[in-house]
Amino acid sequence: MRALILVDIQNDFCPGGAxxxxxxxxxxxxxxxxxxxxxxxxxxxDWHPRDHGSxxxxxxxxxxxxxxxxxxxxxxxxxxxxxxxxxxADFHPALDRARIQRVFPKGTDPAVDSYSGxxxxxxxRSTGLGEWLRERGVxxxxxxxxxxxxxxxxxxxxxxxxxxxxxVVADACRAVDLNPGDGERALTEMRAAGCVIATVxxxxxxxxxxxxxxxxxxxxENP
Ligand code: VGL
Ligand code: ZN
Numbered sequence: 001m002r003a004l005i006l007v008d009i010q011n012d013f014c015p016g017g018a019x020x021x022x023x024x025x026x027x028x029x030x031x032x033x034x035x036x037x038x039x040x041x042x043x044x045x046d047w048h049p050r051d052h053g054s055x056x057x058x059x060x061x062x063x064x065x066x067x068x069x070x071x072x073x074x075x076x077x078x079x080x081x082x083x084x085x086x087x088x089a090d091f092h093p094a095l096d097r098a099r100i101q102r103v104f105p106k107g108t109d110p111a112v113d114s115y116s117g118x119x120x121x122x123x124x125r126s127t128g129l130g131e132w133l134r135e136r137g138v139x140x141x142x143x144x145x146x147x148x149x150x151x152x153x154x155x156x157x158x159x160x161x162x163x164x165x166x167x168v169v170a171d172a173c174r175a176v177d178l179n180p181g182d183g184e185r186a187l188t189e190m191r192a193a194g195c196v197i198a199t200v201x202x203x204x205x206x207x208x209x210x211x212x213x214x215x216x217x218x219x220x221e222n223p
Contacts, residue, residue: 001039001040001136001137001138001139001140002037002038002039002040002138002140002141002142003038003039003040003041003042003133003136003138003140003141003142004031004034004035004037004038004040004041004042004141004142004143004144005042005043005044005117005129005141005142005143005144005145005155005159006031006041006042006043006044006095006100006144006145007043007044007117007143007144007145007146007151007152007155007173008044008045008046008082008145008146008147008151009027009028009031009043009091009092009095009144009145009146010045010046010082010088010089010090010091010092010146011087011088011089011090011091011092011093012046012081012082012088012089013046013081013082013146013147014092014146017081017088018079018080018081018082018088019078019079019081019082019176021146021147021174021175021176022174022177023174024146024147024174025092025094026174027144027145027146027172027173027174028092028094028095029094030144030169030171030172030200031095031144031145031172032094032095032096033200033204034142034144034169034172034200034203034204035096035099036204037142037203037204038142040101040133040136040138041099041100041101042100042101042102042103042104042129042132042133043091043100043102043103043104044103044104044105044106044117044127044129044145044151044155045082045089045091045103045104045105045106046081046082046089046106046107046151047082047084047089047105047106047107047108048080048081048082048083048084048089048107048108048110049083049084049108049110050080050083050084051110052080052083052107052110052113053070053071053075053110053111053112053113054070054075054076054077054078054107054113055077055078055079055080055081056077056078056079056080057079057080059077062077063077064077064078064079065077065078065178070111070112070113070121071111071112071113071120071121071122072122073112073113073121073122075113075121076178082107084108102132104117104127104128104129104132105127106120106127107120109125112124114127115150115151115153115154115155116151116154116155116157116158117129117151117154117155117158118130118155118158118159118162119158121154130158130159130162130164133164138164139163139164139165140164140165140166140167141159141164141165141166141167142167142168142169142198142203143155143156143159143166143167143168143169143173144168144169144172144173145172145173146173146174147173147174147175147176147183148170148173148174148175148176148182148183148186148187149175149176149177149178149182149183149185149186150176152168152173152186153186153189153190156168156190156193156195157189157190157193157195160193160194160195165196166190166194166195166196167195167196167197167198167203168187168190168195168196168197168198169198169199169200169203170187170197170198170199171199171200172200
C-alpha cells in the first residue's frame with residue numbers, strides 16, 4: 001500500500017510568506033496530481049508556538065539564517081514562520097485539502113525543532129506518523145513538498161529508517177537553497193541513503209501501468 005506524504009505545503013513557504021521558498025507554490029499542482037496515484041494521503045504541517053526556539057527573534061541579538069544551538073543541536077535561526085493559527089501556517093489554498101486523510105503537526109515544542117514528519121530533530125518524540133501508516137498497511141511512501149533541503153530530506157531519511165520504501169518526487173519539491181546547490185545535494189544524499197528520486201510523470205506512469213490492462217503483446221510499446 002502506497003501513501004503520499006505532503007510535506008509542509010504552507011503559505012509561509014510560498015512566495016509572499018515569512019520563509020518563502022523560491023517557486024514554492026509550484027509544488028501545489030503536482031501534489032494534487034500525485035493524489036491520484038496514492039491510496040493513502042497525509043500531510044505534515046509546520047506548527048510552531050510563537051516562542052519557538054528556531055525563531056531568530058526569540059534569540060536577542062541574533063538574525064535570521066545565522067547558526068545557533070537548540071536542544072544541543074546545530075540550529076539555523078529562521079524568521080518567525082508557521083505560527084499556530086496564523087494564515088501563514090495554513091496549507092496553500094489551491095492544495096486539495098479535502099483529500100488529505102490526516103494531518104501531522106510538528107515543531108510544536110518550543111525547545112526543539114522538527115524538520116522530519118516522523119520525529120523531532122532530537123529524535124525524542126514521535127509524531128505518530130510512522131505508526132499510523134503502518135497500522136494502515138502502508139509499506140511505500142511518496143514524498144512531495146517543501147523544502148527539499150530541510151523537511152523533505154529529513155522526512156525521507158526517517159521514512160527509510162522506519163522501513164518504508166521511499167520515493168521523493170523531485171519536481172514536486174522546492175529547496176530553500178541557503179547555499180546554492182543545497183537542494184541538489186539533498187537529493188544526492190537521499191538517493192545515496194536508498195530513496196528513489198522520481199518525477200511526477202514517472203509516478204503517474206506507474207499508476208497508469210497498474211490500472212490499465214495493456215495486451216501482453218503490446219506491453220513493449222508501453223515501457
Ligand atoms: C522548514 C525550515 C524551518 C521546512 C520548516 O518545511 O523545510 N524549513 N521550518
Ligand atoms: Zn519551521
